[in-house]
Amino acid sequence: MIKFSINKSFFLQALNATKRAISSKNAIPVLSTIKIEVQNSNITLTGSNGQISIENTIPTSNENAGLLITSPGAVLLEANFFINIVSSLPDVTLDFEEIEHHQIVLTSGKSEITLKGKDVDLYPRLQEMATENPLVIETKLLKSIITETAFAASLQESRPILTGVHMVLSDHKDFKAVATDSHRMSQRKLTLDNTSNDFNVVIPSKSLREFSAVFTDDIETVEVFFSDSQMLFRSDYISFYTRLLEGNYPDTDRLLTNSFETEVTFNTGALRSAMERAHLISNATQNGTVKLEITNNSVSAHVNSPEVGKVNEELDIIDQSGSDLTISFNPTYLIEALKALKSETVVIRFISPVRPFTLMPGDDAENFIQLITPVRTN
Amino acid sequence: MIKFSINKSFFLQALNATKRAISSKNAIPVLSTIKIEVQNSNITLTGSNGQISIENTIPTSNENAGLLITSPGAVLLEANFFINIVSSLPDVTLDFEEIEHHQIVLTSGKSEITLKGKDVDLYPRLQEMATENPLVIETKLLKSIITETAFAASLQESRPILTGVHMVLSDHKDFKAVATDSHRMSQRKLTLDNTSNDFNVVIPSKSLREFSAVFTDDIETVEVFFSDSQMLFRSDYISFYTRLLEGNYPDTDRLLTNSFETEVTFNTGALRSAMERAHLISNATQNGTVKLEITNNSVSAHVNSPEVGKVNEELDIIDQSGSDLTISFNPTYLIEALKALKSETVVIRFISPVRPFTLMPGDDAENFIQLITPVRTN
Missing domain, CATH: 3.10.150.10 (DNA Polymerase III, subunit A, domain 2)
Incomplete structure (x- = not known):
C-alpha cells in the first residue's frame, strides 16, 4: 500500500497540470478522478477526458520535489476535491499513506485528513503509442504556431474536421499548419531544422490550446509522435496524448x-x-x-x-x-x-x-x- | 444642445463609478441608461436601480478633468454601451456634441461615433433630501465598520429586515452597527468624535457594499444624512442615495x-x-x-x-x-x-x-x- 512524502507546492503544480485533462462533468464518472501510481523511483499522475490524456511523472531524483517513496501502489482520487485538500494543507510537506479499502491519509503539520479513494482497476486503459523517430521542435515555436492558427478553426460541430488544425510535413522538413472555419483561414509555413518522418494529421484545436497551457515556457523542446488515431507531445516529465480528427481536410491551397x-x-x-x-x-x-x-x-x-x-x-x-x-x-x-x-x-x-x-x-x-x-x- | 470636451480617462472613471448603481436588467428599462446633465460649470452623471442612486459631479474647476463646456443640456444614454464606446476611443480627449433628436456625436482623434440618446424627461425623479446636520465620518472607518458587519446580514428575502445592517446613534455619539441572519451576529460599537443627531435605521447590506466600492480610499471623509425612507452619503463630488428597510429590527442586545x-x-x-x-x-x-x-x-x-x-x-x-x-x-x-x-x-x-x-x-x-x-x- 502506497506511502510517500513530498513537497506540497511541487506536488500541487504537477496535480494542476494533470487536471487540465480532467473534466468534472464527464459522461464516464471515473474520468473525474486522477490516477496516482507510485513506483520505486517516481510517481505518475494521470488525467484524461477521453480526448486528451496527460501523464505527469515526478522522479525522486528531482530535488525540488522532495519526494521520498517508502512503498509503491496505485489509487484513484476525485481530482478537484483532492487538489483542493492538498492546497489547503498547513505544512510545506505532506505525507500520503494508503490504509485499508483504498483510503488515503494525508498528514501535514498537525492536520490529518482521510479521503476515500477508488480501485485503480476501474480506470480505463489509455492507448499505447510507439515512440520512434519523433519530430523534435522548440516548445516556444510550436506554441506560437498554435496561437497563429488554432483561433481560425471552427467552433461548430456541423463539420467536425474544421474544428481541427491541419498539420502536414512533406519532404521531411516542409511544415504547414492551417485552420479554417470556411469564413476565414490562417496558414503558417516553416522549414524545419530537424528532419522527421512526413505526416498529415488534423488535431482538435481544443487539444492544441490545452497543450499550450500545459507545456510552460521553461520546457525548451518537445518530442512529437504520431499514430493513425492519436498524437503524443512529450517532454522530460510530461506526456500529452490527444486523439486526432478523422476525415479528409479540404484543399485550402486553391484558395x-x-x-x-x-x-x-x-x-x-x-x-x-x-x-x-x-x-x-x-x-x-x-x-x-x-x-x-x-x-x-x-x-x-x-x-x-x-x-x-x-x-x-x-x-x-x-x-x-x-x-x-x-x-x-x-x-x-x-x-x-x-x-x-x-x-x-x-x-x-x-x-x-x-x-x-x-x-x-x-x-x-x-x-x-x-x-x-x-x-x-x- | 450639449457640447463639451473632456479628458477620456477622467470621464471614464466617473462613468464607471456611476455605473455601479445601474443594472442592465432592470424592470424599468430607462434605468439602464445614464443621465448626463451639463450645466455651465459642471457635468452631473446620474445612475439608479431604484434602490441605490449615484450622482457624480465633474466641475470645470477640476484640472484633471480637462473639462471645457461650450453649451449645456441633458440626455440619457445606454450606460454599458456608452461606457464601452468611450473606453474604445483613440485619443486622450473626446468631444461630446448633441445634434438633432437626442443624437450624440463623439469625436476623438480621427474617429467619429454617432449614438442614439433618449429624452431626459423619461428619467424618473429621484427623491430629494434635506441636507442639514450631517454625521461626518472618516470614509476608511465607515468602510471598516461595513466590512465587519454587512457579511453577517441575511441573503434571504424571507425576513427582509435581516438583509440590512442596523445602525443606531444614541446620546449623539454612541454608535452601534449590528447585522444578523439569525444563525450568527456581528456587532461593532464606537464612540464618535463629531456629534450628530441621533438615528436608528436599517440599511440594505447590498447598498453598503456598493458604497464601499464607490467611495475610494482617497475620499477622506463622508457626510451622512438620514430621512425616514432614505439615506445619503456625500463627498465633494459624489452623492450616494440608498433606500432604507422598513420595519422593526429585532432586539439583539438580549443575545x-x-x-x-x-x-x-x-x-x-x-x-x-x-x-x-x-x-x-x-x-x-x-x-x-x-x-x-x-x-x-x-x-x-x-x-x-x-x-x-x-x-x-x-x-x-x-x-x-x-x-x-x-x-x-x-x-x-x-x-x-x-x-x-x-x-x-x-x-x-x-x-x-x-x-x-x-x-x-x-x-x-x-x-x-x-x-x-x-x-x-x-
Whole structure:
C-alpha cells in the first residue's frame, strides 16, 4: 500500500497540470478522478477526458520535489476535491499513506485528513503509442504556431474536421499548419531544422490550446509522435496524448492566389483599435458589418446600425497602391486575425468586393498568410 | 444642445463609478441608461436601480478633468454601451456634441461615433433630501465598520429586515452597527468624535457594499444624512442615495451575555486555515459541521463526512481556561467571522454545547463582538 512524502507546492503544480485533462462533468464518472501510481523511483499522475490524456511523472531524483517513496501502489482520487485538500494543507510537506479499502491519509503539520479513494482497476486503459523517430521542435515555436492558427478553426460541430488544425510535413522538413472555419483561414509555413518522418494529421484545436497551457515556457523542446488515431507531445516529465480528427481536410491551397488589385499597409495596433470601435457598433445589429472605403488618397471605415448609431473613421495608413475599392466584412474576423500577428505592420491585399482578402505580416509575408471572406451588401 | 470636451480617462472613471448603481436588467428599462446633465460649470452623471442612486459631479474647476463646456443640456444614454464606446476611443480627449433628436456625436482623434440618446424627461425623479446636520465620518472607518458587519446580514428575502445592517446613534455619539441572519451576529460599537443627531435605521447590506466600492480610499471623509425612507452619503463630488428597510429590527442586545464557562485564545490566521480544511470535507455533506473538542490540555477539530472522508486536527492555541467542552457548528460561519477580524488573535468564549459562542478580537474586545449559533448533534 502506497506511502510517500513530498513537497506540497511541487506536488500541487504537477496535480494542476494533470487536471487540465480532467473534466468534472464527464459522461464516464471515473474520468473525474486522477490516477496516482507510485513506483520505486517516481510517481505518475494521470488525467484524461477521453480526448486528451496527460501523464505527469515526478522522479525522486528531482530535488525540488522532495519526494521520498517508502512503498509503491496505485489509487484513484476525485481530482478537484483532492487538489483542493492538498492546497489547503498547513505544512510545506505532506505525507500520503494508503490504509485499508483504498483510503488515503494525508498528514501535514498537525492536520490529518482521510479521503476515500477508488480501485485503480476501474480506470480505463489509455492507448499505447510507439515512440520512434519523433519530430523534435522548440516548445516556444510550436506554441506560437498554435496561437497563429488554432483561433481560425471552427467552433461548430456541423463539420467536425474544421474544428481541427491541419498539420502536414512533406519532404521531411516542409511544415504547414492551417485552420479554417470556411469564413476565414490562417496558414503558417516553416522549414524545419530537424528532419522527421512526413505526416498529415488534423488535431482538435481544443487539444492544441490545452497543450499550450500545459507545456510552460521553461520546457525548451518537445518530442512529437504520431499514430493513425492519436498524437503524443512529450517532454522530460510530461506526456500529452490527444486523439486526432478523422476525415479528409479540404484543399485550402486553391484558395490562395498571388493576384490582387489593391494593397494597403496598416499599423497593426491602430487598425485593431479602429476595428474594435467598429465592432462595438456593428455588434448591435445581427450579422453587422464594417465597410472599408479605399480611395486613392484615404482609407476610411464606416458602420451604420440604425438602432444604436454609427461610426465614421479615417484610418492611418503606411502605404497604399492599386485601384479604389469598397468592401464589407465582419470586423470580428479582422480583429482576431490582427491579434494573431506579432508584426508591427500588416499588409492587406484585395482582389474585389466579393473575393476573400489576404493579410500578411509586414516582416514575414512569405510564411504566414490569413484570408477573410467579405460579406456582400447592396 | 450639449457640447463639451473632456479628458477620456477622467470621464471614464466617473462613468464607471456611476455605473455601479445601474443594472442592465432592470424592470424599468430607462434605468439602464445614464443621465448626463451639463450645466455651465459642471457635468452631473446620474445612475439608479431604484434602490441605490449615484450622482457624480465633474466641475470645470477640476484640472484633471480637462473639462471645457461650450453649451449645456441633458440626455440619457445606454450606460454599458456608452461606457464601452468611450473606453474604445483613440485619443486622450473626446468631444461630446448633441445634434438633432437626442443624437450624440463623439469625436476623438480621427474617429467619429454617432449614438442614439433618449429624452431626459423619461428619467424618473429621484427623491430629494434635506441636507442639514450631517454625521461626518472618516470614509476608511465607515468602510471598516461595513466590512465587519454587512457579511453577517441575511441573503434571504424571507425576513427582509435581516438583509440590512442596523445602525443606531444614541446620546449623539454612541454608535452601534449590528447585522444578523439569525444563525450568527456581528456587532461593532464606537464612540464618535463629531456629534450628530441621533438615528436608528436599517440599511440594505447590498447598498453598503456598493458604497464601499464607490467611495475610494482617497475620499477622506463622508457626510451622512438620514430621512425616514432614505439615506445619503456625500463627498465633494459624489452623492450616494440608498433606500432604507422598513420595519422593526429585532432586539439583539438580549443575545449577549457576559457569563461563559470556557475561553480559548487562537491565532486568527491559523484557526481560519484549519476551518477552511474542515469546510472542504464538511461541505461534501449537507449541513456538514465541524466538531471542536476542548479538553484541559488540547483543542482539536474533527469532521466526518461518510461519503468522502474525515479530518482530525490538533489546533495551536495561545491561551485556554475553564471547563472541557465539545461543540459542533457550521465552519463557514467561523471562517467568515475570522475574515472580518483584523486582530492577530481571537478570543472565543463558550457557555455550553447548545448556546451561541462569542468571538472578540484579541486587541479590542470591548467594541467588536460576534456570535455564532452551534448545531445540536447527537
